[in-house]
Amino acid sequence: MVEQDSPQLDSVFHALSDNTRRRMLRDLADGERTVGQLAEPFAMSLAAASKHIKVLESAGLIRREVRGRTHLCRLDPGPLSNAQRWLTFYEAFWTDRLSVLDRLLRESPLPAPPTTDKDADP
Amino acid sequence: MVEQDSPQLDSVFHALSDNTRRRMLRDLADGERTVGQLAEPFAMSLAAASKHIKVLESAGLIRREVRGRTHLCRLDPGPLSNAQRWLTFYEAFWTDRLSVLDRLLRESPLPAPPTTDKDADP
DNA sequence: CACACATTCAACCAATTGGTTGACAGTCAC
DNA sequence: GTGACTGTCAACCAATTGGTTGAATGTGTG
Numbered sequence: 001m002v003e004q005d006s007p008q009l010d011s012v013f014h015a016l017s018d019n020t021r022r023r024m025l026r027d028l029a030d031g032e033r034t035v036g037q038l039a040e041p042f043a044m045s046l047a048a049a050s051k052h053i054k055v056l057e058s059a060g061l062i063r064r065e066v067r068g069r070t071h072l073c074r075l076d077p078g079p080l081s082n083a084q085r086w087l088t089f090y091e092a093f094w095t096d097r098l099s100v101l102d103r104l105l106r107e108s109p110l111p112a113p114p115t116t117d118k119d120a121d122p
Numbered sequence: 123m124v125e126q127d128s129p130q131l132d133s134v135f136h137a138l139s140d141n142t143r144r145r146m147l148r149d150l151a152d153g154e155r156t157v158g159q160l161a162e163p164f165a166m167s168l169a170a171a172s173k174h175i176k177v178l179e180s181a182g183l184i185r186r187e188v189r190g191r192t193h194l195c196r197l198d199p200g201p202l203s204n205a206q207r208w209l210t211f212y213e214a215f216w217t218d219r220l221s222v223l224d225r226l227l228r229e230s231p232l233p234a235p236p237t238t239d240k241d242a243d244p
Numbered sequence: 245c246a247c248a249c250a251t252t253c254a255a256c257c258a259a260t261t262g263g264t265t266g267a268c269a270g271t272c273a274c
Numbered sequence: 275g276t277g278a279c280t281g282t283c284a285a286c287c288a289a290t291t292g293g294t295t296g297a298a299t300g301t302g303t304g
Contacts, residue, residue: 006141017135018292019128022208029212035251048293050252055291069250069301077215084209086144090151091206093199140262157281170263172282177261191271191280 008060009086012079015059020044021052028062028075035064035071130182131208134201137181142166143174150184150197157186157193 039049056062060079065072146160161171178184182201187194
């Protein structure tokens with residue numbers, strides 16, 4: 001299995017480990033937002049929100065465009081696809097059981113086990 | 123969109139934000155392991171590895187069964203499916219563009235925008 | 245040009261994280 | 275029953291995280 005960028009996964013999953021940041025991504029899914037707009041729904045200082053935005057930016061999940069005094073932010077979902085791919089490896093473990101059960105009920109042959117590379121994140 | 127368990131997503135993504143823990147999950151994908159076996163590949167103390175295992179356990183990603191003096195650990199992938207589902211919401215953002223581009227090239231109609239609930243993680 | 249706006253920065257703080265070491269607890273083997 | 279094994283716990287430490295406040299910076303407006 002292709003080795004994935006571990007530091008990127010570190011920062012992406014870290015960025016996603018906070019509800020505030022996930023909600024910010026959710027807002028951005030509806031379109032671009034300024035820093036102030038992203039901060040508005042949260043009961044925290046603008047500086048704190050700005051820190052969260054910086055974490056998202058550092059993880060490569062958003063991009064900002066400075067227009068005058070406003071910073072416009074947009075989703076940059078590429079790194080999420082890497083996280084998704086990492087998780088997809090494990091999908092077999094919560095769906096295969098159902099498949100196995102389903103096939104056992106129908107007397108179908110069991111699926112072959114997946115082949116994987118060693119010494120690397122999936 | 124169904125509101126997802128935010129504290130669980132917090133802990134699951136947090137657990138995944140560390141390469142050591144991801145590699146432990148990877149090892150467990152190959153079958154059950156003892157705590158000592160999980161710790162073995164890492165250049166850290168057994169106590170440190172034990173802490174990582176506890177983080178995975180607290181996030182609900184693994185279960186342990188104590189047999190005598192050995193603790194056997196297994197994947198418990200259910201919470202990963204929640205993380206996957208959260209990420210799947212954003213899949214549209216890295217695939218839809220390609221779809222849009224693809225369809226534009228073929229003069230196909232554009233896809234309808236997804237409908238979402240407000241005030242909740244996707 | 246002065247003031248307002250948008251946002252970041254720096255310093256601070258408390259809490260958390262991730263590692264260490266040595267002690268401890270439960271179990272197993274001889 | 276004693277020593278070994280497996281693994282956790284507690285205390286410690288340094289670094290990081292996530293929040294605050296007030297200051298600073300760059301830009302826009304009247």
